[in-house]
Amino acid sequence: MKIAVCIKQVPAREWQPRLRDDKAWIREQDVSYEMNEPDAYALEESLRLREKHGGEVVVCSAGPTRVQQVLREALARGADRALHVEDESLSSADASVTAAAMAAAMADEKFDLVLTGLQSDDQGHGQTGVVLAERLGIPHSTIIMEVQIEGGALRVKRELEGGWFQWIAMPLPALLTIQSGINQLRYATLKGIMAAKKKEIRKVALPAGLQAGQQIVALSLPSRAKQTQIIGGSAAEAAKELVRRLREEARAL
Amino acid sequence: MILVIAEQRGGELNRATWEALVAAQQLAKRAGVSSMTVAIAGDAAAAAQELAAAGVGEVLTVAHPALVSYAPDGYVAALAQVIQLQSPRFVVLAHTYQARDFVPALATRLNAPLITDATAIAGAADAPTFMRPMFQGKLAAEVKPVGGGPCFVTFQIGAFRADQLQRGGGPSTITPIAVTIDASAIRQAPEEPFQEAARAVDLSQAARIVAVGRGIKSKEQLPVAEALAKALGAEIAASRPICDSGWLPMERQIGSSGQTVAPKLYVALGISGAIQHLVGMKGSRTIVAINKDADAPIFEVADYGIVGDLFEIVPAMVAELEKA
Ligand SMILES: Cc1cc2nc3c(=O)[nH]c(=O)nc-3n(C[C@H](O)[C@H](O)[C@H](O)COP(=O)(O)OP(=O)(O)OC[C@H]3O[C@@H](n4cnc5c(N)ncnc54)[C@H](O)[C@@H]3O)c2cc1C
Ligand SMILES: Nc1ncnc2c1ncn2[C@@H]1O[C@H](COP(=O)(O)O)[C@@H](O)[C@H]1O
Numbered sequence: 001m002k003i004a005v006c007i008k009q010v011p012a013r014e015w016q017p018r019l020r021d022d023k024a025w026i027r028e029q030d031v032s033y034e035m036n037e038p039d040a041y042a043l044e045e046s047l048r049l050r051e052k053h054g055g056e057v058v059v060c061s062a063g064p065t066r067v068q069q070v071l072r073e074a075l076a077r078g079a080d081r082a083l084h085v086e087d088e089s090l091s092s093a094d095a096s097v098t099a100a101a102m103a104a105a106m107a108d109e110k111f112d113l114v115l116t117g118l119q120s121d122d123q124g125h126g127q128t129g130v131v132l133a134e135r136l137g138i139p140h141s142t143i144i145m146e147v148q149i150e151g152g153a154l155r156v157k158r159e160l161e162g163g164w165f166q167w168i169a170m171p172l173p174a175l176l177t178i179q180s181g182i183n184q185l186r187y188a189t190l191k192g193i194m195a196a197k198k199k200e201i202r203k204v205a206l207p208a209g210l211q212a213g214q215q216i217v218a219l220s221l222p223s224r225a226k227q228t229q230i231i232g233g234s235a236a237e238a239a240k241e242l243v244r245r246l247r248e249e250a251r252a253l
Numbered sequence: 254m255i256l257v258i259a260e261q262r263g264g265e266l267n268r269a270t271w272e273a274l275v276a277a278q279q280l281a282k283r284a285g286v287s288s289m290t291v292a293i294a295g296d297a298a299a300a301a302q303e304l305a306a307a308g309v310g311e312v313l314t315v316a317h318p319a320l321v322s323y324a325p326d327g328y329v330a331a332l333a334q335v336i337q338l339q340s341p342r343f344v345v346l347a348h349t350y351q352a353r354d355f356v357p358a359l360a361t362r363l364n365a366p367l368i369t370d371a372t373a374i375a376g377a378a379d380a381p382t383f384m385r386p387m388f389q390g391k392l393a394a395e396v397k398p399v400g401g402g403p404c405f406v407t408f409q410i411g412a413f414r415a416d417q418l419q420r421g422g423g424p425s426t427i428t429p430i431a432v433t434i435d436a437s438a439i440r441q442a443p444e445e446p447f448q449e450a451a452r453a454v455d456l457s458q459a460a461r462i463v464a465v466g467r468g469i470k471s472k473e474q475l476p477v478a479e480a481l482a483k484a485l486g487a488e489i490a491a492s493r494p495i496c497d498s499g500w501l502p503m504e505r506q507i508g509s510s511g512q513t514v515a516p517k518l519y520v521a522l523g524i525s526g527a528i529q530h531l532v533g534m535k536g537s538r539t540i541v542a543i544n545k546d547a548d549a550p551i552f553e554v555a556d557y558g559i560v561g562d563l564f565e566i567v568p569a570m571v572a573e574l575e576k577a
Contacts, residue, residue, distance in 0.1 A: 013467075016548070017391045026388075037494075095357070096366070096400075118353075123387055125369050126348075130325075130357035139326065139440035142354045160446055161350050161509055167444040168324075174440075179510075181497030213366035214396045217382055222393040222550065228542070228558040238559045239569035242541065245557060250539040252461070252518035253485065253574075 001055035001149070003046045004083075004106060006116040006128070007074055008036040009067040013121075023218045025092045035070045038117030042178035044185050045147060046115055047078045053149060056080045058109065062101045063090045068201060075196035076188035082199070083109075087206035094123070096213035099131035105204040106136065113154070114175040118143050133175035140175040141168045145182050255286050256341035256403070258332065259293040259304060260351055262323070262446075266300040269347035271415035274309055276374070276408040277345040278419055285378045286342060292335050292430070294328060295320045301427050308421025311428060313339075319434040324441040325355040331432045333362050338430070341403045348407035360405045366398040367405040370528075372412040385409075389527055390550040410509075411532055454488065454504055461487035461518040464507055464534070465495055468523015468544065468563055472500040478522055481567050484574040485518070492524050508533035522563045526551025543567065 011026070012034045018027045035043075046057045059074040061067045062085040071082040085101045093101070106114070114136070116129035133140035145165065146157035155169045159179050188196075229245070231238045246252045257277045260267040277289055289310035293301050296316065305312045315335055319327045336344060336359075346352045348370045360367035368383045375395055376382030383406060387394045398404040456462060463482040469475060475489075482489045489505060496506040507514060509529040519537035524530060526542070526549055534540070535554045542555035543563050552558050559566050 011388065013389075015388075015391075016546075017388060019392075026392075096361075099361075121389055124385075124389070126353050127357040127367060127369060130354070131361045134358040134361040140358070141325070141441060143350060158354075159350070159510055162513065163511060164446045164448055166446045169442040169444075170440050181493065184499065211364075211400050213360070213398065213400055214368055215399050217376075217395040217397050219387065219392045219394050221548070222386070222390065222553070228552045228555045230547075230552075230558045230560060232560075235561060235565035235569045236572075238561065239566055239573050242557055242559060243570060243573045246518065246539070246541070250518070250556065252539040 001049065001053045001112045002110070003049060003055060003057050004109065004111040004114045005039070005043050005046045005057060005059050005074070005079065006102060006114070006132070007039040007043065007059050007061050007070055008117070008120050008122070009033045009061065009063055009070040010036045010120060010122040017221070019219055023220070024216050026219065028091065033066060033069065035073060036117050036120050038119060038178055038180045040185055041180050041182050042115040042117050043074050043077060043079065044183050045178055047186070048183060049113070049147065049149065055112075058083060058111070060102060060105060061085070062093070062098050062105075064088045071201055072196050073188065075199045076192040077186060078192060080199065082201040083204055084201050085204045085206055090206065092216065094212050094214050095125040095127035095131055097210045099128050099135055100210045101206050102128075102132055103135035104207045112172050114138070114173070116175065116177050118177040118179050129175055129177035136175065138173045138175055139170045140177070141170065142177040143179045144176045145179055147176065254288045254290055254339065254341045255281050255343045255345055256336065256339055257289065257291045257345045259291055259300065260347060260349055261293060261295060261297045261300045264297055264299055266303055267347065267349060268415065269349055269410045271418060272410065272413045273345050273347040273408055274307070275413040275415060275417050276371075277343070278309070279413070280343060280345065280374050280381065280406070283374050283376075283378065284342070284381045290339060290341070292332065294331055295323065305425045305427050307418065308423055308425050309418065310421075311425050313428050313430045315430050315432055317432055317434050319436045319439055322443050323351060324439050324443050325358060326439040326441055327434060328355045329359045329362060330434050330438065332359055334432045335430055336363060336403065344403050344405045346405075346407045348409050352407045356405060356407060363403070364401055365403055365405055366400050367407075368396055368398055369407045370409045371406050372409050386528065389525065391548070409528060411528075411535070449503070456488055456490055456505065456507070456512045456514050459488040459514065459516050461485050462490050462507075462514060462516045462537075463487045463520045463522065464490040464492065464524060465522050466492040466524030467494050469495070472498070474564070475500060477564060477567050480571050481520065481522075484571045485520070487518070487520070490514070492530050521551050521555070522567060524551055525549045526553065
């Protein structure tokens with residue numbers, strides 16, 4: 001089985017937002033990056049499927065040169081090789097451009113299964129996987145919490161809202177968007193890190209003339225909906241005052 | 254014209270559809286669009302009646318044997334026909350799991366832009382723009398659709414209030430729309446939705462809840478939060494990553510994919526306040542947030558906040574509570 005996993009490099013969780021002067025994107029110089037969280041779960045799922053069914057795991061990312069770091073990390077965790085659609089403009093590309101770029105890069109690979117995360121932690125469109133499936137002409141299902149493959153048939157557990165689930169069957173090849181928590185992650189071993197150095201990262205050029213579906217006019221800090229009473233002072237003072245207000249003002253104790 | 258695509262399951266209207274209708278009305282006002290149409294797919298006669306009774310615009314019912322149980326291929330095929338027939342300027346939906354599942358494919362098939370998870374409408378009448386969260390809610394983005402029409406927009410649940418719907422003078426007409434679907438081209442075969450084994454804890458009944466997020470750092474640190482829960486007489490709950498990591502059982506997860514609660518007191522420890530968490534707890538009467546990041550979105554819904562290290566503040570709270 002030949003499996004592709006789409007991996008996005010996103011700002012690390014502790015990152016404090018700082019904007020570029022034109023406000024249309026973030027100041028990338030200040031950012032330290034990591035693997036988009038659901039994508040790490042998608043990668044883990046692909047490694048488990050390969051352990052069970054054999055085959056190959058190819059990790060794919062669209063972005064500037066820096067994204068090689070997450071591709072190397074994925075190779076260290078056990079992926080076999082990588083595809084990198086490389087272009088500076090991809091750092092802030094929307095889902096339409098990203099999916100079109102990935103579809104072009106994947107076209108001759110004939111993957112049996114394509115996994116993406118359900119959503120990116122930076123732009124958060126929750127679209128790229130489904131758009132990619134449509135472009136590749138393969139069926140898809142989203143927010144997946146379990147994957148079963150038997151005799152070339154795929155059966156997946158899709159998460160619905162409020163603690164409901166649903167099983168969906170579909171033929172391969174197919175694309176699934178993976179939800180965080182589908183499995184327990186493994187981390188790279190020293191051996192894996194050494195082995196990754198010899199694995200191939202194939203660079204693919206961004207096709208010209210891809211049409212975006214949206215453009216960022218400006219980024220800003222979100223406005224506060226409600227006035228929170230912030231309680232200051234030392235930890236002990238703040239704790240004391242909070243308990244007092246919960247008792248006397250909010251009558252919540 | 255603005256086309257709103259309603260959502261139903263088992264014939265019952267998803268309440269988020271009412272919010273999408275309010276968003277669509279505001280968009281109509283902003284963009285100077287005078288008419289609105291609502292489409293509903295599947296076996297949904299009663300839901301269509303309910304929509305028509307609101308009198309906000311003609312209701313199109315899209316019934317076909319292949320649409321009885323939801324599958325993305327069927328919905329994309331059917332709704333693409335409806336949209337081509339109606340030529341709306343905007344197509345509006347609630348940003349539900351179902352919308353996430355089929356709308357990106359539908360918009361791509363029609364070569365149209367899609368803006369997801371919008372929270373507000375901005376921009377000029379001839380070029381409306383949309384506000385949407387980015388970077389996990391740390392930033393708000395104003396985005397502008399580009400390319401061909403119609404423009405698809407999904408609105409975040411809770412961003413618009415259903416009770417602000419402007420009802421029409423009388424009921425709207427219901428018009429069935431015939432679509433052709435090749436049932437064999439629907440590749441997904443869905444089974445019946447189900448819930449996992451009955452929950453042992455029903456957090457919706459708890460008077461007080463102490464919820465922990467990733468700020469707790471490790472499973473070994475959970476007793477810090479448990480001590481506060483004990484001192485407050487509260488149940489312990491968590492954000493999704495804590496349950497994903499197996500530190501607490503799934504049944505203690507609060508949010509869109511977990512439980513929805515509205516206790517007297519909700520204390521959020523080291524929780525950033527992602528929208529999927531907020532929808533599960535923002536109805537709580539008193540919300541306390543303890544977070545070391547003053548800009549964390551959780552402070553948008555909190556009544557009381559302490560900006561600081563939970564490992565210092567929580568033990569101090571426990572000491573204070575135990576004094577009395
Ligand atoms: C479809 C979908 C469904 C989802 N469903 C749910 C759901 O049901 N429930 C849910 O919770 N999430 C859900 N999520 C995930 C959600 O988007 C967030 O990723 C998640 O809620 C973040 O959890 P967190 O706040 O614990 O972690 P983070 O976002 O990592 O936040 C940790 C916080 O802890 C603070 N912190 C760190 N150290 C300390 C310290 N020492 N003292 C004080 N504060 C500290 C940090 O400042 C930060 O704000 C869903 C996501 C999707 C896409
Ligand atoms: N630039 C990218 N490179 C690789 N994968 C991506 C990229 N952008 C998005 N994806 C994949 O698509 C998923 C959804 O992203 P989004 O539509 O931005 O929420 C992510 O979890 C990734 O798996």
